Amino acid sequence: MTTELPIVTRTPDAVDLFLFSASSWLIHRIHYDLPFTTENDGHPGLLIHGPLQGTYMVQAAQRFLGRAAKLRSITYRHLAPAYMGDSLECGGTVSDPVEGSVEAELWIRKADGTVTTTGTATFEVQP
Amino acid sequence: MITDEARAWAQQTYPDYVFDVGRRDIIKYAHAIGETDPVHFDAAAAHEAGYSDIVAPPFFPYVIRMHAAHLVPRDELAPDGSATADVPPVGATRAMAGEIHMELGAPVVAGDVITVKKRILEMYEKEGRSGNLVFVKMEFTFLNQQGDLVAREEFTRIYR
Numbered sequence: 001m002t003t004e005l006p007i008v009t010r011t012p013d014a015v016d017l018f019l020f021s022a023s024s025w026l027i028h029r030i031h032y033d034l035p036f037t038t039e040n041d042g043h044p045g046l047l048i049h050g051p052l053q054g055t056y057m058v059q060a061a062q063r064f065l066g067r068a069a070k071l072r073s074i075t076y077r078h079l080a081p082a083y084m085g086d087s088l089e090c091g092g093t094v095s096d097p098v099e100g101s102v103e104a105e106l107w108i109r110k111a112d113g114t115v116t117t118t119g120t121a122t123f124e125v126q127p
Numbered sequence: 128m129i130t131d132e133a134r135a136w137a138q139q140t141y142p143d144y145v146f147d148v149g150r151r152d153i154i155k156y157a158h159a160i161g162e163t164d165p166v167h168f169d170a171a172a173a174h175e176a177g178y179s180d181i182v183a184p185p186f187f188p189y190v191i192r193m194h195a196a197h198l199v200p201r202d203e204l205a206p207d208g209s210a211t212a213d214v215p216p217v218g219a220t221r222a223m224a225g226e227i228h229m230e231l232g233a234p235v236v237a238g239d240v241i242t243v244k245k246r247i248l249e250m251y252e253k254e255g256r257s258g259n260l261v262f263v264k265m266e267f268t269f270l271n272q273q274g275d276l277v278a279r280e281e282f283t284r285i286y287r
Contacts, residue, residue, distance in 0.1 A: 016159075016161075019155075019158065019159035020159045020160065022155070022159070023152075023155040023156040023158075023159040023190065024156065024159075024189060024190040024193040024194075025190070025193050025194045025197050025198055026193045026197065027197050027204060027208035027209070028207060028208045028209050028222070029207050029208040030207070033208075036207070040207065040220075040221070041221050050224035050227070051186060051189050051224075051227070052160070054186065054227060055160045055184075055186050058185060058186070059160070059161070059162075067164055067166075070185075070231075071185040071231055072230070072231055073228070073229065073230045073231065074227075074228070074229050075226065075227070075228040075229075076226070076227055077225065077226040077227070078223070078224055078225075
């Protein structure tokens with residue numbers, strides 16, 4: 001049996017992108033320098049960090065599973081870029097616990113339906 | 128794009144990187160990602176939950192490896208802000224994140240001293256829609272001061 005996660009929508013703004021770059025000491029310009037990002041990399045906007053999206057996916061599952069659930073492993077990949085201003089809907093499904101472990105299928109999609117990131121994660125839960 | 132020079136680059140070995148985890152490191156990152164659980168901010172709450180000090184959110188090893196790459200003198204940063212040492216000599220200047228796989232072990236708590244071991248697992252080339260892409264797959268192993276495995280991560284960066 002699997003259960004659908006309630007969708008959590010995150011819309012990171014310039015402050016969120018700054019805080020993520022600053023706290024992780026990530027200096028890549030595509031997350032804060034718009035002229036560079038459009039002219040050098042050909043993107044229409046500032047990119048939302050891949051690991052920030054990975055974090056959002058984990059948080060959406062964690063909110064459902066509770067604080068006691070512990071992330072044990074995750075594999076995720078990016079299928080399309082997400083830009084500042086995009087609303088990211090974080091959802092997926094989680095399995096029933098089997099021997100203290102829950103498998104989650106996670107995704108992030110934009111309001112227009114474009115899936116930006118998908119992943120699978122394993123959480124340890126209290127039996 | 129992958130020349131002998133690039134192949135030699137991919138064979139290099141990296142020195143271990145040591146990161147002292149401070150409370151402030153954890154608190155900054157926890158606020159940045161919108162965490163609200165007091166175990167990330169308040170030592171008393173963390174003690175009550177069974178941790179020796181405030182505990183980091185699960186993706187914290189990422190923060191450690193970003194510091195390992197980017198906490199370098201200004202002139203060791205490439206024009207796009209990435210670490211020059213991380214950019215393979217393949218004539219590509221635009222980087223994107225590929226697949227990430229992370230396994231987590233012991234939690235990271237304030238006061239830990241984490242050692243990061245980095246190596247390049249493979250480098251390969253693929254034809255993309257707008258020219259060739261170079262994939263660099265790296266492995267990061269994070270150990271705490273007791274020698275316990277905190278995390279192991281495989282991360283692919285794509286250059287075009």
